[in-house]
Amino acid sequence: MNNLEAVDALSSIQRTEGRLANHARWSFGRHAMFGLMEGLIIAGVAQPIAVCGAMTAAGLALMAACIMEDRRRHGMFVSGWQPGATRPLMIILMLLVAALLAASLWVRNGETIQPLGFAIGAVAFVVCTAASLRWEKLYRAELGKGGQR
């Protein structure tokens, strides 16, 4: 392989990533589904066991729906834990989710419905939906410029 072929090969990778960037567009509803999934699970943790079980099951069902919808609509699945510019955002998000989960556990008494748990879940919904929207922007921007490996 000579230097010109190497340049051509690198350009072809950039073109492929550019086409993937055009393909990788998720609707606001898809981002909100992710936020709702996290919000349901986090709010559920503060509630009595039966309500907690129902909310966790609903959250897990939403997660399965997200994966199936991605595969059906886009013909691909991207988990979010991609290396590159999106990784720091995911680490920050997981720390925030862990903090919200801890807060939800803290307000739990195991016997009565905890309205504060729903408020924490609502915060998780907003944070996770916003993070998901930001993730897509970073992912597509990185693909658009050729990306890092």
Added chain:
Amino acid sequence: MKHAIDPVLHAPARLQIAALLARVDEAEFSTIRDIVEVSDSVLSKHLSALGEAGHVRLRKAALEGRQRTWASLTRSGRKAFTAHVQALQEMVSQAQEAIAAQ
């Protein structure tokens, strides 16, 4: 050069397939075909070659009532792709340094 060119990834279409799969967890045959812009038969041939080299994992799964082929990079495939790209980048930067030195 610190990194080696991978002969399996030398073919342009295979390199593009690997570049796409490196950025997703899994992609379906027709999505890869549309993004890489190759025919069904060419894609099928290259996916088989990548699968035989252990770079790509292929599986069949039903989607909307039809059997579809899904492809993902294996761990060794991801490593090979990363090393291949680094080797290409080294070649280009060495050439640029040689031109600058003249």
